[in-house]
Amino acid sequence: MSTPFLAELLEVPPYDRLTGIRLSRPEPAYTDAGGALTLDLLSLPEDHEADVDGSLVDRFLPYGLGGFHGRADDGSEWIVIAQYGPPKDQGFGAVRSTQPWGRREASAPEPGLETRWSLARALRLAGVPRFPRATVALDRRSLVEPFPDPDVVADWSVDQLYRALLAELCGMPLDVIVQLTPLGCGFPNDAHECQGDVTRDVFSRWSAPRA
Structure with missing residues (x-):
C-alpha cells in the first residue's frame, strides 16, 4: 500500500498514528481564485494537547x-496547520524547509510572507510554542500532480484539492475520490448518513467512534 501523499510530503513516520482532523474554510473568493497551499508541521511539548492547540491556532488564521494531528510511537504529539495563500502571496512551487523561521539563502524561494505572519501571530495568540519540524508550500501545479489524471482535477479549488489529499490520508485512494466526486457520495454501496460530498463522507466515517 502506497504512502499517502501528505504523509510522504511531510515525512511523517509510518508508525505515527493520525488522531484527528480539523476543517475550516476561508472565504470562497480566496480559495476559488487560484492561490496555493502551505502546510506547517510542528511538534508539541508534553504539556500540550494536539486537538486543543490545533483548534486554538485555527481560530486566528x-x-x-x-x-490534522497525530501521535508518535513515543507518545509525543504533533500538529499540521494548513493555510491558503492568496494569489498575490504566491511565488513558489513545491518548497520544503525543515527550519521555516530560520535563515535562508537569498535566492531560495519561500512560502508567502502573509501566511508566515498569520501563523506566527496565531501561535502567539493561542499560546502554542514554536517547535517547527517542516514547512511545505505547494502551488496548484504541485497540488494536482499526485492525482492519477491531473487534468481531471485541474479546475478544482485549492480547498477541494487539499480536502481530497486529506481524505486520502484517512484511507480513501485518490482515484476513488475522483471517480465518486460527481456522485457526491463517498460510499454509494453502503448504508450511511450521506454528507452530500465524498470527502465529508470520508471524514465523517473516519471520525465516527469505533465499535
Whole structure:
C-alpha cells in the first residue's frame, strides 16, 4: 500500500498514528481564485494537547484550512496547520524547509510572507510554542500532480484539492475520490448518513467512534 501523499510530503513516520482532523474554510473568493497551499508541521511539548492547540491556532488564521494531528510511537504529539495563500502571496512551487523561521539563502524561494505572519501571530495568540519540524508550500501545479489524471482535477479549488489529499490520508485512494466526486457520495454501496460530498463522507466515517 502506497504512502499517502501528505504523509510522504511531510515525512511523517509510518508508525505515527493520525488522531484527528480539523476543517475550516476561508472565504470562497480566496480559495476559488487560484492561490496555493502551505502546510506547517510542528511538534508539541508534553504539556500540550494536539486537538486543543490545533483548534486554538485555527481560530486566528484568516486563510486557515484546518489541518490534522497525530501521535508518535513515543507518545509525543504533533500538529499540521494548513493555510491558503492568496494569489498575490504566491511565488513558489513545491518548497520544503525543515527550519521555516530560520535563515535562508537569498535566492531560495519561500512560502508567502502573509501566511508566515498569520501563523506566527496565531501561535502567539493561542499560546502554542514554536517547535517547527517542516514547512511545505505547494502551488496548484504541485497540488494536482499526485492525482492519477491531473487534468481531471485541474479546475478544482485549492480547498477541494487539499480536502481530497486529506481524505486520502484517512484511507480513501485518490482515484476513488475522483471517480465518486460527481456522485457526491463517498460510499454509494453502503448504508450511511450521506454528507452530500465524498470527502465529508470520508471524514465523517473516519471520525465516527469505533465499535
